[in-house]
Amino acid sequence: MLIAGQRERIYRIAYTYVRNKDDALEIVQETVYRAIISIHKLREPQYFNTWLTKIAVNYALTFIRNAKKTVSIEGTSEPSYVRERTEEYIDLQQAVDSLDEKARTIIILRYFEDLSIKEVADIVDMPLSTVKSIIYRALEKLNLNLKEGNDDE
Numbered sequence: 001m002l003i004a005g006q007r008e009r010i011y012r013i014a015y016t017y018v019r020n021k022d023d024a025l026e027i028v029q030e031t032v033y034r035a036i037i038s039i040h041k042l043r044e045p046q047y048f049n050t051w052l053t054k055i056a057v058n059y060a061l062t063f064i065r066n067a068k069k070t071v072s073i074e075g076t077s078e079p080s081y082v083r084e085r086t087e088e089y090i091d092l093q094q095a096v097d098s099l100d101e102k103a104r105t106i107i108i109l110r111y112f113e114d115l116s117i118k119e120v121a122d123i124v125d126m127p128l129s130t131v132k133s134i135i136y137r138a139l140e141k142l143n144l145n146l147k148e149g150n151d152d153e
Helices: 004-018 021-037 045-067 080-097 101-112 117-124 128-151
Strands: none
Touching: 004 021, 004 045, 004 101, 021 045, 045 101, 045 117, 080 101, 080 128, 101 117, 101 128, 117 128
């Protein structure tokens, strides 16, 4: 089945949004369900991956709005190099989370999922030039946020 081959990619997208295995799996399950019941709406089969990604992103955003969960990080006794990498990752996630919903979605799809700008534009239903401007502004904001975080040290 075509959808089954995309489950891992959908999981990565979902996990990027919720950072929780169980919630990400729930988003995958719901995405697959929504895709199956609305497959008849797919007009151009060559855009299946884009269409499926759009369903996943939209449901992940809905899930976050409905759940309003917070992610807490507990102190651990791992080696310092692991802690430093974890802290860098947390800083990056917090910086990405500080973006508005549209910019966050575009950055996740472009840089975490490595989609082309054209694919991202198709998924978010925006002109290519708009997506490029949002990426530019979002990267500036991320750079500023990460620099401010480093200045605190």
